[in-house]
Amino acid sequence: MALMRRLALTLAVLALPLLAFQAPPKKDTTKPATKPAATKPAATKGTTPGKAAAKPAEATAPEAPAGPRVYVAPFKGIWGLDIHPELCQKFVDDIKFKKPDLVVFTLDSQDLKEGFYTAERNEDGTGVFEDDSQRRMLKLLDEELRGTPTLMWVQDSWGFSTLLAFAFEDMYMKPGARLDGLGRIAERYGVEDPQVLAKFREAVVAIANGFFEVGGYDIMIGRAMMRPELKLSASWKGRDLVWSQDADGTWVVDGSEKGFAAFDAETAEDLGLADGSASDLGELMFLRGFREFQVVPSEQEPSMGAGEKISTDWTKAWNRAFEQAEELWQESRSKLQLDAGKYTDLAKRNYEKIVELLEKNNAAYTKWRMTRHPDLNQLKDQIERWKQEQIARNKAKKDSQGGSGTGGGRGGRGFGSPGGPGGG
């Protein structure tokens, strides 16, 4: 196929098997230029709720002591696996049914667990970038939840997941949280030819920058976070913050030509990307002007929030499917190594179960492919081979029994004879 495509002059199908998005639409204005001035006077910089105390006191409605019904929807874990369009669909369906006053999406996803000098890849796995499916996720959040107030509260984000944070106009951070790791986008354009590099790079960066557009953030920020050679700085012009793709601004975010721009909670807040920092949900609600609120509970487990229950169940379900498939795979391998002839039937049954599990669970299959297993077609090929071997064994057995026991049959007609199917 690669050869065929190579020879057929391609206009340029981007080799972007894993990329693209679309997200919840918000305001049309670019966020950095307008938002900081409107929501964050210099006096509010910082993370303590006390700095915003005037707002909650003013906003608390005495006639509504119970406060708003808040639906907390956690996006937690590996981007593309735990954080998946199917989970998003479940959230959206539940939110539309429960009709909360406010939806708080949380984001907690790290491909890199520690700081720079002790950086370690997340041993549970790293994010997968599939642009079309992840853009569908954003469309869901946007179009299906239009009219429902939503916000993003970033617990920590390092990797492709950071794109999701920037798809929300109303973003809050947890103290110490990161908006980082978009350098992973560079994995998608690592080719030598400078023309092709430019083509792939600009395409993938623009596709990813779609998230920034949805949130209303300047795409210069996204570029600097995805292209190491680009710098980023910001300057105040009056009450507006103006971004520039150089290090000439008054606030230099990234003055290097070799590193990717990133933000910690404090910087994100100071530069108006985030509306504030909150250590817990109570503090977040306080920042939003609510002293009291109710988390929409799960019907099955009232001690849990509805969104938390959905998220936990989703992660458990796909992991269970993957683990079952992996166990079946390992059992097949070990048994076949022990005695291929004896355990073929077991292996075939296991493979059939694996196919069934993976066809039903996209996230499990994605991890399956990431962990270097044969794909579904290869599994099906092997199943068919074993099936034919089984048919052959059964036939041989039957023939053998027939020949010795009854002398019947048709004299071996139809198989095994060198001259062709006529045999005998």
Add this chain to the structure above:
Amino acid sequence: MTQMTTVATLLASLIAMAPAQTVLAQSTSPSTKPPAPAKSSAKATTKVAAPSGGKAADDAEDKKQIFILPLEGTVGIQLRAKDMHTIKDMANAAGPGQIVIIKINSNGGLVLETPEIQAALMGIRDGGHRLVAWIEKAISGGAFTAMYAPEIYFMKTGSMGSITRIAGQGWVEQGAQEWEDAVARTCEMGGRSGYVGRAMVHAEDLLSYDVDPDTGKVTFYDTLEGEHELSNAKENLTFNASNALKCKFSSGTADTLDDLLAAMGVPEGQYEVSEAGNKVFEKWKRTCEQCEKEVPELFRQYQLGGTGTGDGMVVLGKRIDAIKKLLEWWKKAPEMLRYEMQVPEPEQLEQQLEQLKYQQQQARKQRDGAGN
């Protein structure tokens, strides 16, 4: 065993076929099929675009139509000029003044499809219809396709550009200038500066622009002399919604159809949204999905079907059946089989089929002879 060996050899030879040269030479055939009858367009129209109220609502027969054709996937495979021709004929049948919106989500594809795309889209314009491109993702061939539309709207997540011609992961240097010229011309056909198209093709082509503070008129430069830089010597232009809008390359930003129609200034009550385009798209999408599912099964059947029986006749029967079904797929989805599924050309399959039938015939004779 000899027969099995023969079959295995035939299989190997079958799989070894699929010469790329032949594929190239015949690649234009998919787009030459006649379009669907225009008659179907009226029936497919079921949904009224927006509540119009009053007299206009009663004049449904007088309403113009809005055809929305989703164009997704690889240009020349899932995204086909053939479907554009179909919509063109439907629009023509409804008379001049219809609106055709092509909603693009593509990473690009085959250059081979471009002449037919041009014929279809310019045919829509020549028919007196309003052609609009709505961009979800228009990379490479997807961008080239959108260029024909005089009006381009972006979704917020939209991206458009990167039209450098490549093969695999290498730049196609031969004919590079001609390609750039062709993209520039296409850009101009859409009423835009050719400099924009050139900057999408080769990194060294620069692009900047100025906006006249009084008139708002945008002037593009193939240098960096403009106030606003869009592409320097190391970059390949790919727009997002915001920078496309600022330089007026885009006519507006809209995420939903309602938003789009509002941005387009479509007057309420005078148009109705046809479902025909979506039906054309869904039908082909289903075919492609079915093809992706069934063709590997047919290969499996060809390779392994009946082998466990040890009966050469059964094996031959399975393989003949598989080839016949593959030939049926060639009629239904030639683009998929040629470029996506690596299936040998139909002529080769026909030859193979004849050989297998001959073998089957000989085997029958042999068997019947032995039986007698």
